[in-house]
Amino acid sequence: MEAFTTHTGRVVPLRRSNVDTDQIIPAHWLKKVTRDGFEDGLFEAWRKDPEFVLNQPRHQGASVLVAGSDFGTGSSREHAVWALQNYGFRAVISSRFADIFRGNSLKNGLLTVVLPQAAVEALWELAESDPAAEVTVDLVQRKVLARGIEEGFALDENARWRLLEGLDDISLTLKNEADVVAYEAGRPAFKPRTQVV
Amino acid sequence: MARTLAEKVWDDHVVRRAEGEPDLLFIDLHLLHEVTSPQAFDGLRKNGRTVRRTDLTLATEDHNTPTLDIDKPIADPVSRIQLETLRKNCADFGVRLHPLGDVEQGVVHVVGPQLGLTQPGTTVVCGDSHTSTHGAFGALAFGIGTSQVEHVLATQTLPLAPFRTMAVTVNGELPEDVTAKDLILAVITRIGTGGGQGYVLEYRGEAIEKLSMEARMTVCNMSIEAGARAGMIAPDATTFDYLRGRDHAPQGADWDAAMEYWSTLRTDDDAVFDHEVVIEAAELAPFVTWGTNPGQGAPLSARVPDPAGFAEEGERIAAEKALEYMGLTAGTPLREVAVDTVFVGSCTNGRIEDLRAAASVLGGRQVAEGVRMLVVPGSVRVALQAVEEGLDKVFTAAGAEWRHAGCSMCLGMNPDQLSPGERAASTSNRNFEGRQGKGGRTHLVSPNVAAATAVLGHLASPADLSDVRTPAGV
Ligand code: SF4
Numbered sequence A: 001m002e003a004f005t006t007h008t009g010r011v012v013p014l015r016r017s018n019v020d021t022d023q024i025i026p027a028h029w030l031k032k033v034t035r036d037g038f039e040d041g042l043f044e045a046w047r048k049d050p051e052f053v054l055n056q057p058r059h060q061g062a063s064v065l066v067a068g069s070d071f072g073t074g075s076s077r078e079h080a081v082w083a084l085q086n087y088g089f090r091a092v093i094s095s096r097f098a099d100i101f102r103g104n105s106l107k108n109g110l111l112t113v114v115l116p117q118a119a120v121e122a123l124w125e126l127a128e129s130d131p132a133a134e135v136t137v138d139l140v141q142r143k144v145l146a147r148g149i150e151e152g153f154a155l156d157e158n159a160r161w162r163l164l165e166g167l168d169d170i171s172l173t174l175k176n177e178a179d180v181v182a183y184e185a186g187r188p189a190f191k192p193r194t195q196v197v
Numbered sequence B: 001m002a003r004t005l006a007e008k009v010w011d012d013h014v015v016r017r018a019e020g021e022p023d024l025l026f027i028d029l030h031l032l033h034e035v036t037s038p039q040a041f042d043g044l045r046k047n048g049r050t051v052r053r054t055d056l057t058l059a060t061e062d063h064n065t066p067t068l069d070i071d072k073p074i075a076d077p078v079s080r081i082q083l084e085t086l087r088k089n090c091a092d093f094g095v096r097l098h099p100l101g102d103v104e105q106g107v108v109h110v111v112g113p114q115l116g117l118t119q120p121g122t123t124v125v126c127g128d129s130h131t132s133t134h135g136a137f138g139a140l141a142f143g144i145g146t147s148q149v150e151h152v153l154a155t156q157t158l159p160l161a162p163f164r165t166m167a168v169t170v171n172g173e174l175p176e177d178v179t180a181k182d183l184i185l186a187v188i189t190r191i192g193t194g195g196g197q198g199y200v201l202e203y204r205g206e207a208i209e210k211l212s213m214e215a216r217m218t219v220c221n222m223s224i225e226a227g228a229r230a231g232m233i234a235p236d237a238t239t240f241d242y243l244r245g246r247d248h249a250p251q252g253a254d255w256d257a258a259m260e261y262w263s264t265l266r267t268d269d270d271a272v273f274d275h276e277v278v279i280e281a282a283e284l285a286p287f288v289t290w291g292t293n294p295g296q297g298a299p300l301s302a303r304v305p306d307p308a309g310f311a312e313e314g315e316r317i318a319a320e321k322a323l324e325y326m327g328l329t330a331g332t333p334l335r336e337v338a339v340d341t342v343f344v345g346s347c348t349n350g351r352i353e354d355l356r357a358a359a360s361v362l363g364g365r366q367v368a369e370g371v372r373m374l375v376v377p378g379s380v381r382v383a384l385q386a387v388e389e390g391l392d393k394v395f396t397a398a399g400a401e402w403r404h405a406g407c408s409m410c411l412g413m414n415p416d417q418l419s420p421g422e423r424a425a426s427t428s429n430r431n432f433e434g435r436q437g438k439g440g441r442t443h444l445v446s447p448n449v450a451a452a453t454a455v456l457g458h459l460a461s462p463a464d465l466s467d468v469r470t471p472a473g474v
Helices: A027-031 A079-087 A099-108 A117-129 A157-165 A169-174 A177-185 B005-011 B038-046 B077-093 B108-114 B129-137 B146-155 B180-191 B213-226 B237-243 B252-262 B313-326 B352-362 B380-388 B391-398 B447-456 B462-468
Strands: A006-014 A064-067 A091-094 A111-114 A134-138 A143-146 A149-152 B014-016 B023-026 B029-032 B057-060 B096-098 B123-126 B140-143 B157-160 B164-171 B199-204 B230-232 B275-280 B287-289 B297-299 B341-344 B372-375 B423-426 B441-444
Touching (some): A099 A157, B029 B146, B108 B123, B129 B140, B140 B230, B180 B287, B213 B352, B237 B252, B352 B447
Parallel strands (some): B029 B123, B164 B275, B199 B230
Antiparallel strands (some): B023 B157
């Protein structure tokens, strides 16, 4: 996983709440068996509309998505995270994220930042009035900075450390192999098994 | 210290707990399907890893599978590749798989419980958000992303941040025409699509205790639509009766030991939930959605709401967008909304009781002209049972299509899809834009409402059929 320390980029203001993962990447894209190549599927239905914010020339090349509340609800598809990353987003800001989406994004190095709705509105207004304005998402300081905006955000220490270091969860868990073996030795015999091995 | 059901199950699965780190939990059952697993197996291969516990892992094919002509090669080459990839991965890594054509094939959340693999007090995960279904047994069951699928395959554990607990207490008895689906749709409208965020919901109270196992699965299934991590119901005699004798249920001395453990799986009387919601069952009525998220619902007797009536700006905009997408006008009685398609199936309402409910409404009646009705059993076993009971005949005699098991029209990944602008009453769980096919419009309903809607051609409940009553056939 690519480490995330601090990132500066322009903003796409997505004035929509309840953006579900079916909108982020429609189901027919889930047939791919790789983690890349999802950029064209990102918000596919909405992108048919030339007015849609992602289609506007002034927001091309932006790398921070600022969305309404309850971003990433619905299906657990990690493809939603890959699609955002494949398209070029490094961070998403919203006042509330769906749990599974948030977990998925942190595992892939896409930083999800929870800010109060007022700060989200301020970022929308900034990006709409000045599409060239940049925002800095600083994980070291746990701060979002832009012209006239300075807002701290919370992220649990362990998740932050893994992002900063770009650590992969599986390798970390495998270091605790002895704990897993000990737990397995104490599991009751009545627990279900799918097959005899 | 007094604990809730969810906390007890969590505590019993902690492999490692360290200050400042998420708990590492052991996973008792890992279910796989073709959509969210290929990149995970790929990751294992790249790192030279194996599946740690193939005896705790099970795969089915469901999302991409067609529901017609299943003996022919799958027409869509991309779907075919995904199924072939799952088959190869399962063969390479030694994972048990129920492929298309197998008698145990079906929607992953229907298959786990019917095999008796989903048991009280277990941790169940799957790369699918509706894994919450399994919480009906008092399991801690939740959907995970593909990175986590890879993590569980490699280690049989997951590092997890703690959750909060919410009690959803449903007092009293459900009115006769109100089903588990109406109940959960009402709960979601009440707490909102983000209201359950970070919580494990525990459904309790008299109305919940009286529900059958299948109805409990319908309720827990849609916990995710309220934004919750998981939904749970304490196991009781209904749970134990359902499990006894199933293929993978414990037997003999193991059964006794299991029962002893299972009986401890209740929230302690003095345990405190982080949040509590109380619902009076008597106030519930058949419920349908009018918008494009599952929280945009109303009783069938209501009218399409006026967005101007929403106090919160975000909700108002969402309602405006939803009505535009749905092609609905504020103030229209929901009962007057005409549909083109009716879909009965999915992991929410594709079990035998759901098919029985739909058949009992359809028996001796006809699907309205111009309406297409698809009945898709959740698994092959459900299909076989339905055929044994003659339900398939009831459906076909009424003019509905009886299909092969799978996810079908619950999501637009297989040939069963809505066309742009087409309107459906669907027993599935998501009314998102385009979920059932590009431009398709979805109203979420119970199997009873679905069947009555099919007969009348507009949203309706069985009570509306009194004037077209002919002797029911089942
Ligand atoms: S039936 Fe629908 S919700 Fe259930 S697993 Fe299949 S696609 Fe997902």
